[in-house]
Every structure is written in C-alpha cells, then in structure tokens.
Amino acid sequence: MSVPNNILSEVATVKNRGPSECSICYRPANGHHCEVASCKGCKTFFRRQCLSNSEINCKLNQDCFDIARKKLLNLRCQACRFKKCIEVGMNPLTLELNDNEKEAMNLQKILRNKQTKELEILILYSEELQFKTLIEMMIYLNEKIEQFRISEYNPSSLEFGTLEDMIKRENQFSFAEKFKQMPGWPMKRDEIQYNPIPERSKVRNIPDSRPLPFQKKHKELDVFQYLNGRRIHENIQILPSIRLV
Secondary structure, eight states: OOOOHHHHHHHHHHHHHOOSBOTTTOSBOOSEETTEEOOHHHHHHHHHHHTOOOOOOOSSOSOTTOTTTOSSOOTTOHHHHHHHHHHTTOOGGGSOOOTTGGGOHHHHHHHHHHHHHHHHHHHHHHHHHHHHHHHHHHHHHHHHHHHHHHBSOOOOGGGTOOHHHHHHSOOOGGGGGGSOBOTTOSOOGGGOOOOOOOGGGTTTTOOSSOOOTTSOOHHHHHHHHHHHHHHHHHHHHHSOOOOOO
C-alpha cells in the first residue's frame, strides 16, 4: 500500500522546517548545532566557553536557566547558560578544533565528565547482566532439583562413597534429562493408603513397616542435591558483588 503524496509532502515539510526553539535559551532556533536544537548565539557561546581556560560561577542560585523555577531566564549568567548547554547534550566533539584548542581547560573537563558518565552507565549495564546471570543460575538450579525429585533416579547411600568422593565428583545436575519420571511418583492424594498404626508405634506416630521399593529415598536425594547445588552456589559467589539500590 503506497503512502498518499499529500502525506509525504507534509512529512517532508515538517522535516525541512527544522527546530523552532533553542533548547538552551528558548529563543528561536535556526538549526541543530553540536547535535542540539539551538540558536546561533548559544552555538557561539558554547564554543567560546569550551575553548576558555577560565572557570565561571553563578552568583545566584545556579538556576538562572531553569525554566521550571523561573518565568524569565537570566541570560547574562554565563555559568548557568554553559551548564544548560551541557545538560541538554551539546557535544563538544563535533566542534572543529586545532591541536592547541583541544587542550583548553573547560573542554578537557567536559570530556572527563562525559567519560565518567559513560563509565557509570557501563557499570550499571554490567551489574544488570550479572544480576540476570544470577537469576538464570538460580532458576536452573531449581529446575534441576525438581527434575531429580520426580525422576526415576533413586540413589542409594552405598553409591555415594566417602564425603571426599562426593565432593570431588563432577556436577550431576546436567544428567537430569536422562532420567524419566518415576512411575507412580509423586503419589496422588486419593492413591495414598493409610495403614493402621501398630500399637507399639502410636507414641511415635510412625509405622514400623519399611518403605516400599518405589518410594523416593529423600535423605539420600537431599545429600545428592545439596552437594551438587553447592557447586553452583560456589560459581555464583565468583560473580562480583551486585549493588542493589
């Protein structure tokens, strides 16, 4: 489906019209300078201040160009005007400068602050990835534990060997998919048969009968899961500490 010519014409007109307001002083803009909609006056001012080696300070409350607080801007305050140029994103790297001009004090200060902010963003992004990795590892651990819980794998304490052998053994969670679900387990509530408690066991409220062969040996399984889960937790602890705000 083609776009009508009148709509294309309107879009082109709006695109060619350019910005109407300067992002710094709110006077009429005449284009984009240093990647920001601005007037020629603010463009020239920004360049001049970037190449200056003098530090300027506001003599009032450092809000001379804050339109949210002031109806009339104090255009004479160079410090607040320069601060506003930086806040709206005027990029000094777009300025055409010679080698000597690139060493100006204010320009170097802006570039250092820019690098610091970019580094902070990179750190936050890195921490977010680490946090995501941590969550994924915990989800993986829980999924594997659940798979072993309902699988046909029913370990015996005889196959574990010594504690040292179990610790040295490789992580077994990756083999969870190899085991099928244990038949008849977990048992449904309506399938559970309650046998009368023998007279001698009423105090303990535990039947004397031995567990059925198809019942899960949870004690052994808990040992197995703890040791394998511990290895994953050790890998998680390798991750740098994550700052939560």
